[in-house]
Amino acid sequence: MVVMAWLSCRGSDAMSVIGLRLRQVLVRQSPMRQGVGRKLVIGIPYLWLALFFLVPFLIVLKISFSNVQLSMPPVEPILVFAANQVVQLRIHLANFSFIFGDSLYVAAFSNSIKVAGISTLLALLLGYPMAYGIARVRGTLRNILFLLVVLPFFTSFLLRVYAWIGLLGRNGPLNALLMQIGVIHEPIQLLQTDFAVYIGMVYSYLPFMILPLYAAIEKQDLTLLEAAADLGCRPVRAFFSVTLPLTKEGIFAGCLLVFIPAVGEYVIPALLGGPDTLMIGRVVWDEFFANRDWPVASALSIILLALLSGLVLLLQRVQAAEKSAS
């Protein structure tokens, strides 16, 4: 998706499309041969995705309705072959009622949304002026700045989060700096706090925010700003009444690109957050690995999926609109 943002726009040639249609009508290909090739081209990736992406979700759904039992795998089958050749379907909704009844899980969900929301807002506040600055620079400098934004995306995510552990530590450089300038007198706890999680989130997902914003700002017709200035509009007002509304698709796409992965994030809260930083990705992980409660982990995943799928569809619509606009 990030890649999509920095790929240049397409120029589809209407004539060649018409030409293709004509050719399809005029020149009859042997239908068998083309049919087989076409089926293979579509079929192979389709089958792969169906087997390794669609079916797994059905299994998660199935297990979310089942009970824990001491075995491997640690779940009760929901289809049971009873004595008199009757197949019983045992669906338990207990996992879901358990989750909604337990304040821990509810808190984990609401806290994930809160943390992701604040991180998205912070990333927007920092990312917008950066994208704006890069889009308004010309020539080689723009390419360099652009590369500097993209570069962290290619370096290890894990190591970038790790870098903050050293920086935020009790004896780390940030504490030392704050003491030097006299803001604090003794080291404060920065690591294992929500503050550290926000920093980690903004740090990791900032490129996702900047790229669609950059694409939107770069597209803007600068003569509109000149027109606004000619009509006596001040630059600040021109920004808020011309540039900002024109880039709202970019803002929307950037926010979704940061918010969606941030909600389910595991690594950042696990490394930078404290034991009380409840986030849903972490809870799913712990339920699965520590408690070995596969059904509850599955049920939590299903709920998270339901929460996010609306946003994912929204994102697709925004990107499709962007595509057709360009």
Place this chain on the structure above:
Amino acid sequence: MKQKRSLVVLSAMCFGFVFLYLPLLMMIIYSFNASRLVTVWDSAHSPTLAWYRELWTNEEILSAAKLSFKIAALNAVGAVILGTLAAFSLERYTRFRGRTIFALLTTAPMVLPEVITGLSLLLLFVALQQLFGWPSGRDATTITISHITFSMAYVVVVVQSRLATVDRALEEAAMDLGARPWKVFFLITLPLIAPAIASGWVLSFILSWDDIVITSFVSGPGSTTLPQLVFSKVRLGVSPDINALATILVAGVSVGVMLLGLGMVHRDRRKNREARAVLVPES
């Protein structure tokens, strides 16, 4: 007024780039620190290459890196093949049954929380093992399959947008001259989309090389990748040899991206020169 606004933009940019690069810079500096206490600079014995030397002799890290490299390379090949096929289907066959679901399936792995993807893949492998006896346990194979599944989505995006810019007239001309569809693909389309396929390969490699969450779900006891090793070490706190490892990885990627960027700038310049040569006839 204009001054004021550009001041805001300028300071945000300065802050932003310092924010993006300061942590990496600190990590690199401290990788040369002699002290085992990572945050204390031992000026008497630094800079030192001790941690790099230790890294080189650490069998555990070396074998994990080897495994990660193997998985990442294999994954990139698989993702490029499947992703290109999928991109071709979506871009060239505008109408077939289940196209909407197909389009959704190709993009969803990019945005889904990794915890969910990992969990679901593991449950699939367990179910398959119960039903068919394959895969027997979880190892590099299950990791590679999982990585292909999520990284092919990125290949689809890159290749599809490149395919859309390919001039169809070239393909049509070849077909009109009697070339069969597969021949048209290999002789005309493939060379045209080769740059996108190459960047898809690199992207898939990096995604796999870097993945920790999905890998943790689908890996077995005998298969520990480099990110898994780093993660288990990092959870216990900062360690100087990880700083050294990070420095090597960051430096490698930076040089690669920098070269790519220089190539891009160079190509732009050449294009501009050529365009100017056409427009402005030599006197």
